[in-house]
Structure formats: C-alpha cells, structure tokens
Amino acid sequence: MGRREGDGKIWLLAGATATGLGVLLCLIGWLAIAGLGAFWPLSVTEMQLRNGSALLGEIVFEDSGVIALRTSEIDRIGVAYRRVPRIDIVSQSQPADAITVVLDDGRRLFGRESTTSAARVFALASRPALEREVQHVNALDRLARMRLFFGNVGRFLATPPTASNLDGGVLPALIDTVVLVLLMSMIVMPLGIATAIHLHEQRSRSTRFVRSAITTLAGIPSIVYGVLGLGLFVHGVGGSIDQWFYADRLPVPTFATGGLLWASLTLALLTVPVVVVSVEEGLARIPAGLRDGSLALGATREETLWRLLLPAARPALLTGLVLAIARAAGAVAPMMLVGVVKLAPTLPIDGDFPFLHPSRQFMHLGFGIYDAALASSDAIRGVPRAYACAALLVAVVVALNLSAILLRHRLRERYRALEY
C-alpha cells in the first residue's frame, strides 16, 4: 500500500502541537530557573583595584567590560551597587573567611572575619536594624548552600515583604490572590450556570443574540473590565453604600474605594463568558434521550434540570471553572483599578469577625510581578523577584486547576459511558 493522501498533513498538525507544547515547557522551565535562581546564595568576592582600594561583595552582573558588585548596604537596601571596569581590577578572590551579615530589612553587609568581627560589621549599618543571620557563604559546600537556598525559598513563600517589596516574602500576596480567585469563583459559578441554563432552555431569537453578545464579551480586553469595575462597583455601588450607611465617615470612603469584593466582582464579570460557554456546551452534549426519559417519568422541567441535567453536566461546570480561574488569576490590569496595592497593611481574612473583610485592599502576585520588574528602584533585585512571583503565580494557577481537573476526572470516570 502506498502512502495515503493526508499523511503529510498529520505530521504538520503534530508538528504544530509539539511546537506549542515545547514553547510552553520552555516558558515554564525558564520561569522556574530564573525565579529560583534569585534564591541561590552567591559567593562573596573580594576585588583588589588599581587605585589600591579593595571591594567586598556579591557579583550580580558581568559582561566583557564591566563587573557589577553588590557591596555593603550601609544606608538603604538596593543602593550599594558598584560597576567596576575589568581593566581596573588587579585581582579577585573568594576568601573563605568572608562573612555576610543579613539584616532583617534585607540589607547585606560584607566583611572578613579575620580582620573584622561580625559584630563590627553589623555596627557599620548606619540605619538601625536587627541582625537576622551571619552567613559564611564561601566556606559552605554545595549541600549547605542548598540548605540556605531552601531557607530563602521558604522565607519567600512564608513571610510578609519588607523594604518596599525588595526583600522578604510574598505570603500576603499569595493568600490575597487565592482568596480573590476563590471569591470570584463563588460569584461567577452561580451567575454563569444560571445564564447557561437560561440560554439552553429558552431557544429563541433573543437568546441567539444574547449568546453572541456573551461570546463577544469574552474577547474584550481585561483592563476595560477594570474601568467598568471602577465606575460601576467602586464609585457606583460603593459610593451609594457609603452615602446610605457610612455618611458620618465621609469624605473618607468605606466601600467607595478599591477592595477585595469589588475586585472579585470585576473578575466575575470578566470570566462569566467562559463559564457560560462551557456549561452550555456541556448541557448541549447531554443526549436528548435523558431529558425525555426524565420528563416521561413525570418530572417537571425544573426537576429534570436539578436532578439529572446539572449533575450530568458537572464535568462541564468544572471545565468552566478551570478556564475562569486561569483567566482571572492572570488579569492584573483590571485589579490595578479596583483595589490592588503594593503593600496592604492587613490580610482580607483574619481571626476577627466577620473573618472575611471584603472591603479591604489587597495584594496580588500578578501585581507583584509588575511592581518588582518595572516599579522597583532596584532592577538587579527586582527582576529575579518578578520571575519568582511569576513562577509562583503559575504554580498557584496550576494547583487550583489541577484540583478542579482531578475532580472532573473522577466525575468523568462515573459518566464516561455518557459520551456515546
């Protein structure tokens, strides 16, 4: 038998798929490497310069002409970089007795234990801070550095930020992002499911119009939703609430300012089209025989919907949820208009009644990326931090989706024979 016509096309399609997957894997790998690289403990380098002076610090950048060194940050974090032309360098070494004194605001001071004690290095700091730890990085073997690395990763995940987001962790942003997405899910699912049911049950000219309108909504840039949220929720609804219930506090806004509730409502608007489309497709895939069978047993349309169609469409509901989460978690632009802040003093959930505080401003991992990469005063610290935030955001989305997918997989197992 000769080659069948169309074999070549199959290879083309497979190639396109492989290219897409490959790029995706590269992206995730790059994020992970660049993000995690920021946490690897660097050696302390000592440079003897031509003019007779000596510099001690971590090499953060080098090319053929210049080496950039992070030296002791006496005053503030992120200001002690020195660009040294290679021709000015007489020699460089990594003395085993070098010490790094890490302060609790993220500053680092460098010294050599043979000439200066850690206490004296610590005393160099002009602005008082607490000493967090003293590291002998150069003397550490790979295993010990690994331990230090994991300590850094752990601190990034589990502590609040310090010193204008250049150091410390992202725990509040992580919690806020997850709470935001969960709150959005709770709003968007009933809304989207109800819309999908309506469109499925009422097949008329007007629902065709509504359906195409909803598909169009899915294509609107997310920042437009931010403007909508700002005008509709923050100023409109929030402003009214303030006038009616918190008039005594005006002009200080209570609800008429960006907050978690408005942000999750905005995200719900943003994601409702994807939920509607996938739930409606799920309902349409259910064989007509099931519906007839239920009606023939004396069920009303409502009973059929609640007892049979929605349970059978559960995999589609979860698909909608997965897509909604993916779209919502990445939508930073609208969040900047409806309540995301660089540094929120409080978490939106805590032990005080009513435990969830939907009017509070919040932090966001996605905003953290923008802030670290573009709005920070220290690009050398900021950019790796942006990568780390990006990797974490991807991990959060993957984790949320994975739980929904696992759930869907279990339901599919149960309903698999339905897909005849």
Added chain:
Amino acid sequence: MHADVALRTESLCLWYGARQVLHEISLSIPALRITALVGPSGCGKSSLLRCLNRLNDEIADSRTTGRIRIGEIDAHAKDTLVHDLRRRVGIVFQRPNPFPLSIHDNVAYGLRLLGIRRRSELDDRVEAALKAVALWNEVVSRLDESALDLSIGQQQRLVVARAIAVEPDILMLDEPGSALDPVSTLRFEELLHELARRHTIVLVTHNMQQAARVSDFTAFLHQGRLVEFGATDALFTNPRERQTEDFITGRYG
C-alpha cells in the same frame, strides 16, 4: 371484545409546524392487553406515542387537535397536570436511556419524584420493579454501580423497570427490540406478557413477526392515518384493507 378501554383517542391530529403528522386517529386501546402499533417508517407511530403522554409538548411548534382520554382523564383538559399524566402513561424509548446514576437510583428516580423518601420503601419498590423485569438477580450485588456499565439488553430492562416502578396504568414501548439481539428480544417478549398482567401495553414495532407473536390487538398506521385496527389474529389472517394485507405480507412499497 373490549371489556375495558384504557386509552381512547378521538379524531387526534398532530402538526409539527405546518406539516401534519397524524390525521384523525380514533383508537381505543383495551386495558391489560398488548396492543401493537405497526406501519412503515415515518408513518407516525412514535409521534402517536409521544402524543399520548404529551411529550410532544416539549417540541416547539407542535400542535394537536382532537381528544385523548386516559381512563377518565382528558389529557388536554386545562386542569390535567402534565407530569401526573406522564406518570400514568409510562414510555420506554427505542434506545435504552439509563440515567448516569447508579442502578438503584435509576429505578428510584421516578419514586423520588413522587415524594417517596423512606429508604426502606424505596429499596422495596426498586427490588420489586427489578424483579418484575427479571433483572434483580443479575444486578443485586451492584445496585450502587453505574447503570451505564450494564449491557444493552440489561439497560433496556432497567429502563422498563424504571418506567413500571411508578406503577403506570399504561406502558408504551417504542421499538424496544431494535437495539437487542435476537435472544434478548425473545426474552424481552416473554417479559411483555408478564407485564401485561398489571399494565396496559402499547408496543410500537416494525417487526411483523414480533407484532404477531406478542400482541393481542394490532393497529396499522400508514402515512399518519389509522388504516385498520383489530384483534391481531384477525388482522393478520384476514385483513380487511388491501394496504394492510400488502404490508403484513411484505409486499409493501
């Protein structure tokens, strides 16, 4: 010859949009007997069934005239509750359509709609329905497993069990043999005789042998019109109409 009439239609007409599917069907179906509806494809047999329990209401722009009486109830009267009517006139479709639920919950579905909540009562009635269709012994050990894992023949009996669990007066079956192999079909026909002791059965089939084997009465439909209706023996051995004779002897077309 008809002691009791379970279901009577008078001048029943059905339209789908502008297309008239049934013309002036007047038919009296005797109680606790098996009545076969035969006729070529597209003659309106299935549409007639869907009229009788008003499933056609679900189809947009369908319209009926004439009357349907189920026992003492006028099916189209304003005070007739559709879901109550449908409970009294059960239907089993051509293709088995078990719900994506457990075997137990499939049979209990209609019972729960009736408001039966007590686990023991549900269990008893599920068991009775499954025994009535001779499925109980095959599934007793896996009542909580998905009904979709059953074989086609088992699924067909399951949907019959589901239909009779709510104790309908009339059970309509739309070509129940078409998805089954010959052996399952024969078993299924035996089952029909059992069921006819408690239910009036209306059987749509285009298998003449099946109609002759199983039914007490036969109605022959052609192009939406009732051509002939009578006792099966009489109709098959001595048809009054030429069309009927052509059809049952296979000369149709």
